[in-house]
Amino acid sequence: MKHLIWMVAMLLLCSAANAQEKLPVIVPYHSQNIRELYMDSSNHHTAFKPALHEDTSVMYTHSDTTKRSLFHRKLFNEHLLEFRNKDYNVFIDFLPDFQIGKSRNGSRTTWINTRGASIQANIGTKFYFESYFYENQGKFPEYLDLYIRKNQVVPGQGGIKDYSNGKAFDYNYASALLSYTPNKYLNVTAGYGTNFIGDGYRSLILSDIQFSYPYLKLTGNLGNVQYTAMWAQFMDKHSRDFATAYEDLGYYKKWGVFHFLDWNVNKKLTIGLFDAVIWPDADSSGRKRGFDWSYMNPIIFLRSAEFSEGSSDNALVGMNAKFKLFPKTTIYGQLVLDEFKLKEVFGGKGWWANKQSWQLGFRSFDIFKVKNLDLQGEYNAVRPYTYSYKSTMINYEHYNQSLAHPLGANFQELLGIATYRYKRWYGRGEVMYSKYGDDPDLKTNYGHDISKPYTTHPNEYGNWIGQGVKTNLLYAQGTIAYVVNPKYNLRLEASLAARKLSNDIDKSTDLIFSFGLRSTFRQFYYDF
Template sequence: MKKLFTPILLLVLFSTVASAQSEYQPYSYQFYQKLNPDIYNTQSRAHTSLKPFFIDDSLVKQHYDALMGLGVDSGKHSWAHRKLFNEHLFDVREKDYTFFADYLPDLMIGKDFSGSKNTWLNTRGYQAGGTIGGKFYFYTSGFENQAVYPEYLNTYINQVGQVPGQGYDRSSGKNTKDWSYVTALISYTPVKYLNITLGQDKTFIGDGYRSMLLSDVAAPYPFFKLTGKLGNVQYMAMWAYMDDPLAPKFNSFGDDRRKWGVFHYLDWNVSNRFSVGFFDAVIWAAADDQGHSRGFDFQYVNPIIFLRPVEAQSGSGDNALIAMTSKYKISNGITVYGQFLLDEFISKEFFSSDGSSRNKYSWQLGVRGGDMFGIKSLSYLFETNNTKPYTYSERSEIINYSEQGEPLAHPWGANFREFVGLLNYSYKRFDFSGEVDYGHYGLDLTDGSGNTINYGKDIFQVYIDPAREFGNYTGQGLTTNMIYLEGKVAYLLNPKYNLRIELGGIIRDEKNAQFHDKTALFTIGLRSSFRNLYTDLASYKTH
């Protein structure tokens, strides 16, 4: 991998300054949905599927700047007032460079009334970023965390060993969880048609709340990414290095296994209203199950989309997936979107109705928009996500579609059906949001000898040993239904780093033949940063 990165780094260090840099905005659904009136406008051809955005489109930049200056006034105020309500903690803007930095608190207390349990979160974080000349942008954020979670999240963390989407739990199963979360990147834009990014972070592909292709539900990972734009076409090629703590170890030190991934995504805006995208991914192990090192496979340096997945389907031992996305803007306030991912294709079984365990695919269909019912800043999203049993799993645990113990696509893994609706409304510095989520899925069962029967939800189980070869259906196994309701009211203190006072409530009911989990959680806190932290999770395993 060093051979690949060294020429790029030299290019970055010795290039001259010319075109304007691309400003990076960390991805969070809550913030990005505020841009709906611009990016989903029928007069715009903005590329919307690949996130995070670089805020360089003139129309988006104007709205973005307005959001970053929300409620900021030009009156004379004390230093403390300006830093609390209007400005970055440090903000330097010179002709040849800029720099900003902020302290990011995330402090929250709560009560789970269903379990009479007190919860809390104590996070101390930072963010820093800036530009050098007209081509370079850099950004980093870091968080040190301790928390006591409601029981359903506590169970998830104990089973997976990871705090959802953030990092390894250092508490070793204790009630108080302890973890770190760090992102960092450097971005170089030599010409307006190309961006080169090296760092550790996440990538989200899609126009929905979830992604069946590549999501932000797992922890950040090191990556090298090329993103090009030419006319109405945007193309991304990304190489990533990932960790798998759940795969069987092959040495006495108990070190986590490593794997590589290559991801390609092409987004074509056919017209102002219609776009279509094409995606592929290949995951391969850095070393086989006997510990023989493979390292980075340089045949995957080739950036041509669909080349390697086609070869992989014809006999390669690596994990290959292909997919397509699409969206259509019916009007300025209504956009329909969808995704279809194919993990394995055998035509005879795919087009039959025999429920083969090798029919591995996912699909999404949704509608979203802004200014609902003519009400300014009222955004909505409604979507359904469906994944067949055994999708994203593989013949070997190490090359399943995951990063650091969590899925790279939908957080529920496979063998599920989901319906989710989101509403968001902003009025001056107030934000109101609500979510309704219904899930239907099947967990694995154990036989009389205590062996796990693989019904296809847990992507970390190898799919070559399914519960049955034919007759599979979504929700098989320990059939489970979940209802998740969440509401939040926030008052924005400082838009520069999303500092806000937030009240929240969660009602969650998960039920099957073996257990019935209920959560009724109320929280209040001082929060900040732009991140997606998912709490609408389904059980991954039986209790």
């Protein structure tokens, strides 16, 4: 998939001379700049990300270019390499991420050494292309180190190799995206990366916390309705025995199809309906199934209806909604049904297969009338065994990480995030508190670890959020940064994080300080 995207993109760039559009570059919105969509008086489709838009800030000439040296412009205001034309643009950047820090009250030195590169290009407003690659070595705080060794993956960044005599990790990460918008009604995107559905910091529908995966996405716009169909391929690293037996096939693969219908009911209210189906590439005996072409049908809820007729594939349905309560305040929420039986839900007996999750939150901008001071609050809850299945070959997971929330299931979470921007200064504060039920050992399954088969649940009834080993998790982080170059978010950044976990089995406290030179708009989720 990555090589195909690259080849097609190069062909498109070579044909740039034939393009007639004379418009700015098309770029994706990121979490750092999507706020303008929420503050606009119009109601935009904000749930499915990355969302593409015309970057009207990009000009073919800059008014102060002659007043600045080349070094000054490249360091503070421009991409490393820029090729601007009335028909196309190409931007190339070097993306460093160099950090050093201390954790465990100064007893553990942590560091990150990342060298990355990116290329972004567009032909008019119809074609957009981007590709990123990062080579990394790093030593992490103890709780992340334990997670990485257990799951053999750096959160959101791929598989690992031992480095520095096993004290650190070597890993790489890549993503790519090719977008074609023939008209205002349709967009076709092929990519190798992640996607996000929702208006919150977390998503209980589809999150971007995982390693990259190949996908094809079709998005149609008609009036106040936006409809997206996406097909993706995921990897199951848990099935090591199968991967060993079939080394030429690599890790075990599984497929997913996602449909999302987003309707702007009016200028304040948006309602989105979602469904997803995960199916295995082959069974445990190695019998190949491959891509099921019946899932090419883009009609929402069609396969979920067939699931109720006895399909063995893993189906989920859900809803995302937002409402503009005030001009600069939006409330939002999500509901996901992994399995639903009306009699059992309202029976109140805690049936194990009542697998649901829900979210409620708000975004408020320019609070207390302070420009660029924003606040977000959010509550998430996931019942036990949600997102799990009979096998990891078909559960809601990719590369040993959940496709939804990093805490898996069987938890409640409350978080608040405040951000402030002043010129090139940026500050962010986060507090997260979670209560979840852990498992006392590897065999017992109270519904927190979604990689465990739900067939091992110990109780048919009496299953409630927090069952098992009751665990409290508190995470707080403060970050301050000076943005050296906003084109690729090059910044000097200092961060202080505190993490406290406690239950009857384990108690740990960590204080983590880091400082470094960072870049790109990547977002990693280490708050778990």
